[in-house]
Amino acid sequence: MPVTIEDLSKTLNLSRSTISKALNDRGDVSPRTRERVLQAAHELGYQPSAAARNLRRQRTDKIGLVVNYPIHQVSDFLAEFIPGLATIAEEAAYNLILYTSMAGNETRITNLCRSREVDGIIVAWPPRLSETAALCRLMSDERMPHIVLPRRVPHDDVSYVAADHKEGARLLTAHLIKLGHRRIGFERLPEVFETDYDRHAGYTTALRQAGINYDPALVIAADSSDDDYEARTFNTLMALPQPPTAILFFTDPAAIKVLSLAKARGISIPDDLSITGFDGILSSGVTEPALTTVRQPLPQMGKLAVESLLRLIADETIEPQQHTLPVELIVRRSTGLHIRT
Amino acid sequence: MPVTIEDLSKTLNLSRSTISKALNDRGDVSPRTRERVLQAAHELGYQPSAAARNLRRQRTDKIGLVVNYPIHQVSDFLAEFIPGLATIAEEAAYNLILYTSMAGNETRITNLCRSREVDGIIVAWPPRLSETAALCRLMSDERMPHIVLPRRVPHDDVSYVAADHKEGARLLTAHLIKLGHRRIGFERLPEVFETDYDRHAGYTTALRQAGINYDPALVIAADSSDDDYEARTFNTLMALPQPPTAILFFTDPAAIKVLSLAKARGISIPDDLSITGFDGILSSGVTEPALTTVRQPLPQMGKLAVESLLRLIADETIEPQQHTLPVELIVRRSTGLHIRT
DNA sequence: ATGCTTGCCGAAATCGATTTCGACACCGAG
DNA sequence: CTCGGTGTCGAAATCGATTTCGGCAAGCAT
Numbered sequence: 001m002p003v004t005i006e007d008l009s010k011t012l013n014l015s016r017s018t019i020s021k022a023l024n025d026r027g028d029v030s031p032r033t034r035e036r037v038l039q040a041a042h043e044l045g046y047q048p049s050a051a052a053r054n055l056r057r058q059r060t061d062k063i064g065l066v067v068n069y070p071i072h073q074v075s076d077f078l079a080e081f082i083p084g085l086a087t088i089a090e091e092a093a094y095n096l097i098l099y100t101s102m103a104g105n106e107t108r109i110t111n112l113c114r115s116r117e118v119d120g121i122i123v124a125w126p127p128r129l130s131e132t133a134a135l136c137r138l139m140s141d142e143r144m145p146h147i148v149l150p151r152r153v154p155h156d157d158v159s160y161v162a163a164d165h166k167e168g169a170r171l172l173t174a175h176l177i178k179l180g181h182r183r184i185g186f187e188r189l190p191e192v193f194e195t196d197y198d199r200h201a202g203y204t205t206a207l208r209q210a211g212i213n214y215d216p217a218l219v220i221a222a223d224s225s226d227d228d229y230e231a232r233t234f235n236t237l238m239a240l241p242q243p244p245t246a247i248l249f250f251t252d253p254a255a256i257k258v259l260s261l262a263k264a265r266g267i268s269i270p271d272d273l274s275i276t277g278f279d280g281i282l283s284s285g286v287t288e289p290a291l292t293t294v295r296q297p298l299p300q301m302g303k304l305a306v307e308s309l310l311r312l313i314a315d316e317t318i319e320p321q322q323h324t325l326p327v328e329l330i331v332r333r334s335t336g337l338h339i340r341t
Numbered sequence: 342m343p344v345t346i347e348d349l350s351k352t353l354n355l356s357r358s359t360i361s362k363a364l365n366d367r368g369d370v371s372p373r374t375r376e377r378v379l380q381a382a383h384e385l386g387y388q389p390s391a392a393a394r395n396l397r398r399q400r401t402d403k404i405g406l407v408v409n410y411p412i413h414q415v416s417d418f419l420a421e422f423i424p425g426l427a428t429i430a431e432e433a434a435y436n437l438i439l440y441t442s443m444a445g446n447e448t449r450i451t452n453l454c455r456s457r458e459v460d461g462i463i464v465a466w467p468p469r470l471s472e473t474a475a476l477c478r479l480m481s482d483e484r485m486p487h488i489v490l491p492r493r494v495p496h497d498d499v500s501y502v503a504a505d506h507k508e509g510a511r512l513l514t515a516h517l518i519k520l521g522h523r524r525i526g527f528e529r530l531p532e533v534f535e536t537d538y539d540r541h542a543g544y545t546t547a548l549r550q551a552g553i554n555y556d557p558a559l560v561i562a563a564d565s566s567d568d569d570y571e572a573r574t575f576n577t578l579m580a581l582p583q584p585p586t587a588i589l590f591f592t593d594p595a596a597i598k599v600l601s602l603a604k605a606r607g608i609s610i611p612d613d614l615s616i617t618g619f620d621g622i623l624s625s626g627v628t629e630p631a632l633t634t635v636r637q638p639l640p641q642m643g644k645l646a647v648e649s650l651l652r653l654i655a656d657e658t659i660e661p662q663q664h665t666l667p668v669e670l671i672v673r674r675s676t677g678l679h680i681r682t
Numbered sequence: 683a684t685g686c687t688t689g690c691c692g693a694a695a696t697c698g699a700t701t702t703c704g705a706c707a708c709c710g711a712g
Numbered sequence: 713c714t715c716g717g718t719g720t721c722g723a724a725a726t727c728g729a730t731t732t733c734g735g736c737a738a739g740c741a742t
Contacts, residue, residue: 002455002483004698015722020700030720047455051395052698055727060392062438071424076623079420083412086441095458096439097403100427114343114388117436142343256627282417286597288629345728356692361730371690393728396697687740695732702725709718 003046012040023048062095063309064118066109069125071100076281077298078124081149084302085122092310094119109135113142120145120313122305129193133158145312147321149305150296152194159312159321161305163296165195168327169202169248172276172294175329176246177210180338181274185237185247187230187254188221196250199278203248218244230254234261245273245338252277252284255291255334270336280330289333297325344387353381364389403436404650405459407450410466412441417622418639419465422490425643426463433651435460450476454483461486461654463646470534474499486653488662490646491637493535500653500662502646504637506536509668510543510589513617513635516670517587518551521679522615526578526588528571528595529562537591540619544589559585571595575602586614586679593618593625596632596675611677621671630674638666 009016014033022029022037029037040046054060065085067074082096089096097118102108112118121139123146126132132148136158139146148160176184186203189196200219207214220236222229230249237244249255255277262269269275269289277284280295308321350357355374363370363378370378381387395401406426408415423437430437438459443449453459462480464487467473473489477499480487489501517525527544530537541560548555561577563570571590578585590596596618603610610616610630618625621636649662 002457005700006698016699017701017723018721021721024700026701028720033720045451045455047452049396049698050456050458051392051399051401052727053700054392055390055396055729056698056700058392058727071427075420075424078423079416082419082439083416083441086412086439090440090442098423098427098437098439099431100424101431110386111388114386115391116343117391259627283624283627286600286624286628346730347728357729358693358731359691362691365730367731369690374690390728393697394730396699397728397730399697683742685740685742687738689738690736692735693733696730698727700726703723705722706720707718708720710716712713712715 002049003044004049005046007044008037008040008046011044012036058116059119060117061093062097062118063089063306063313064097064099064112064121065124066099066102066112066121067124068102068127074125077150077279080298081124081302081305084299085306088303088306088310092306094306094310106135106138110138110142113139113144118144120147120309122146122309123148124150126151128191129153132193143316145309145316147305147309147312150298150301151192152198152322152324154194157320159308161301161308161321161323161325162194163301163327164198164324165327166198166202166205168278168294168296168329169199170206171202171327171329172248172278172292173203173206174209175292175331176248176274176276176335177206177212179246179274179335181244181246182212182338183215183218183242183244183246185233185244186219187233187248187250188219189224189250190221191224192250199250222250230257231261234258238267246335247273247275249275249277252279252281252291252293255293256283256287259287259289259291259334270334271339274335274338276335280328284330285332287334291330292332292335293330295328295330297327301325343390344385345390346387348385349378349381349387352385353377399457400460401458402434403438403459404430404461404463404647404654405438405440405453406463406465407440407443407453408465409443409468415466418491418620421639422465422643422646425640426647429644429647429651433647435647435651447476447479451479451483454480454485459485461488461650463487463650464489465491467492469532470494473534484657486650486657488646488650488653491639491642492533493539493663493665495535498661500649502642502649502662502664502666503535504642504668505539505665506668507539507543507546509619509635509637509670510540511547512543512668512670513589513619513633514544514547515550516633516672517589517615517617517676518547518553520587520615520676522585522587523553523679524556524559524583524585524587526574526585527560528574528589528591529560530565530591531562532565533591540591563591571598572602575599579608587676588614588616590616590618593620593622593632593634596634597624597628600628600630600632600675611675612680615676615679617676621669625671626673628675633673633676634671636669636671638668642666 005016005019008019019037022034086096150162152162153160220233222233255275267273277291277293280293284291284293304323311318346357346360349360360378363375427437491503493503494501561574563574596616608614618632618634621634625632625634645664652659
């Protein structure tokens, strides 16, 4: 049975209120008593009950990380977020509760808000844009502070932390153009809202800046529910009358898969075809050839998400926190000069 | 302001006790009232306060994942554990709270136990064996159910889930021996208690079974606090009068680093030297050559840890849960036949 | 009419802390 | 001596649920 404030009260012959005030430095307590209380608390090993505290103070000092995506598909990213998230949270004396398999379950989120298990919510990888907006409205109605990660939400009243995908795609495309490529394949993933849109905007921007015509045939909308969509993108593009000489894939794993696909077909990378990934995961650096890609500042994004959320928790009236962080182009050996024929 | 049981009580003209009993199916309530309560609860959007519940029931339905290691060094593993952990926990209506940067801080663990924020604790990557034992004793004293992951603890009264590292090392060594290798380097990491011991035991077992003499010069005790310890292991071994023709590294990342080190030095792998990693991380499959390694069943280990912990929570008198899971040898191209000179 | 179940419901205690507000003693000033 | 302030402390309310125990009424048997 753990030591309660009542136990302290009895051994010290002081009221519970005095004990509480002494421990929380709320004034109204003489230095001598305060000392006695602190001493006794330490000796008896007193630690306030979290539940009782939470109930009385109407806050839990916890934030929820709600993962709105099949967990095994994002656990790699999660791993990169978590150190940042956890570190900042703990510095502010907050804990992190993990909620997975929340995909598509608005009821569970509603209940989470109403039960007041957490003081704020980080919504990670939420579903399609319209659903995300609905979700955020729901949380606003419940007056639950929240922030979306790592996706941009094009609504003025929604807080989010995202990376600059437009600039990322632009950098990759411009890099390929500088290498002499003119026909550049581009893989889309429309379900990844805003991210997909932004990347496509970056792609077209780079083309425009170089005076290259946009060819819709080179842009493939993939469907990640298809288990083998990377191969499909690759095959479709290479079967074109005029196949591209370079391809931007949507993720590093996709590009890595294509790496072995190409090798199996005798297509040399980067001599016959340049390819790029996106995200800069660890694996992308050890493939043969290593992938040219774009790195998102995942740790910083995690930190910023928590910091912003804490601000929203501290001050209800604060304006929405919207952050887009710069990305970094990583040039490696999967992209090379286009050999004109 | 969220809806409380008191609000329900007023709108229904029923006592709080009746409401509670109706919602929790505790009998003593007529079907008609029960129906009325359920209906009203749904309409008003009632959800019980977690804090109040926790206080009254003296449990939180949460388990803590205490990461006792620099978080960025284990986040890859964490990512593979988390899906299993979270899934099983949620199936049992438990939540997962993440506690990082707990390294070496017994006070924080003590406080965690005493504040009763969680019903049980998974201790992940605890420090040296003696400290771990102390930690576990401490938690036992606080009557806090706990289980160690992913390390074996050689004490009858400590629960843990680990992988069979001895068998893993034995499999790797035997594999190399079958390829004709006789001088096999072995990297140790003594600070990783029991794991290191077990792997070394597997290594010597395989040697003994093949009738090969144990040469202490081939066994290097590395120090992971050294930022470049893999290179040191490699250099020390290759500088030997009779260098090994194969080396077992302690981790995949270590082996991957050595891969590029060897290439830079014109040492061909596996023609001049066979090397192996350990763990079977994603990257190990995409290097050139891909790594021969051993895979731990991380997802299953995570599941089993939660299941075992839940058993310990449910029944105090249950015997300690000790599980060692089988590993899997993955033969790839970083190991090859030893060409006798 | 009386006694006894049985079924249904409510009053009140309880979990362990925080916080408000009033009580009391002591002090110096008038 | 009285009054008002100051410094400490405690009684009690409160947070929102659960649980125990007793009460009341209806129904049945005596």
